[in-house]
Amino acid sequence: MFQLDSSIVIVATKNKGKVREFSHAFAALGIEVKSMYDYPDLPDVVEDGETFAANAFKKAKTVGDALHLPVLADDSGLCVDRLDGAPGVYSARYAGEDASDADNNEKLLSTLLSLQLGEDTEQPLLSPARFVCALVLYDPSTGNKVESFGSVEGFITSEGAGQGGFGYDPLFYLPEYDKTMAELSLDEKQAISHRGAALRELMAKLKS
Numbered sequence: 001m002f003q004l005d006s007s008i009v010i011v012a013t014k015n016k017g018k019v020r021e022f023s024h025a026f027a028a029l030g031i032e033v034k035s036m037y038d039y040p041d042l043p044d045v046v047e048d049g050e051t052f053a054a055n056a057f058k059k060a061k062t063v064g065d066a067l068h069l070p071v072l073a074d075d076s077g078l079c080v081d082r083l084d085g086a087p088g089v090y091s092a093r094y095a096g097e098d099a100s101d102a103d104n105n106e107k108l109l110s111t112l113l114s115l116q117l118g119e120d121t122e123q124p125l126l127s128p129a130r131f132v133c134a135l136v137l138y139d140p141s142t143g144n145k146v147e148s149f150g151s152v153e154g155f156i157t158s159e160g161a162g163q164g165g166f167g168y169d170p171l172f173y174l175p176e177y178d179k180t181m182a183e184l185s186l187d188e189k190q191a192i193s194h195r196g197a198a199l200r201e202l203m204a205k206l207k208s
């Protein structure tokens with residue numbers, strides 16, 4: 001097995017929000033995070049897997065094999081009940097190949113609001129939803145991989161709020177906190193998020 005005992009972990013991501021969250025989490029352990037921004041010449045990964053875990057493994061393997069170093073990858077997304085689990089693994093490109101977070105949020109809201117049209121009730125909570133995150137740590141020298149998974153339940157709200165986080169966070173309402181995910185601090189988000197949960201499971205697996 002392999003340990004996260006080095007002072008650096010490479011995360012196969014180009015998502016600056018993920019880089020911020022992993023950097024914050026690993027800084028507490030004295031571990032520095034490197035991302036694809038530190039390795040600009042690597043091949044792009046085609047994320048065509050049917051599951052989050054398959055895509056996370058593809059990212060970790062492609063980058064790990066290219067660098068000959070152990071690599072951590074995250075594939076994550078939003079599953080909305082009223083959309084039968086969509087956008088799911090397509091979350092990053094929900095509004096199109098080069099969609100921005102704003103484009104995706106706009107499409108999500110307009111889709112859910114159009115479903116609400118014609119209903120008697122008009123309320124801000126449009127649907128139950130969950131964020132999910134699959135992590136894979138892959139070591140090309142042995143072919144070993146460690147996988148973990150996390151999720152968090154909430155509601156999509158038509159009353160988006162908050163400047164923190166990234167992606168769909170401003171639209172993801174947490175009733176227990178009466179806040180959206182984008183209104184939480186990095187510490188608060190890490191304590192309850194899909195990514196925080198997956199990271200804790202990964203660390204527990206690495207220790208055992």
Ligand SMILES: O=c1nc[nH]c2c1ncn2[C@H]1C[C@H](O)[C@@H](COP(=O)(O)OP(=O)(O)OP(=O)(O)O)O1
Nearest residue numbers: 013014015074075076077078091092166167168169
């Ligand atoms: O904590 C989160 N808060 C809000 N939104 C989130 C979160 N976690 C994932 N998401 C959304 C963003 C993106 O629409 C998709 C991830 O897609 P995903 O392919 O895993 O990441 P990505 O393409 O942005 O970066 P990369 O593949 O380089 O890691 O789910």
Ligand SMILES: [Mg+2]
Nearest residue numbers: 015047075092
């Ligand atoms: Mg991606």
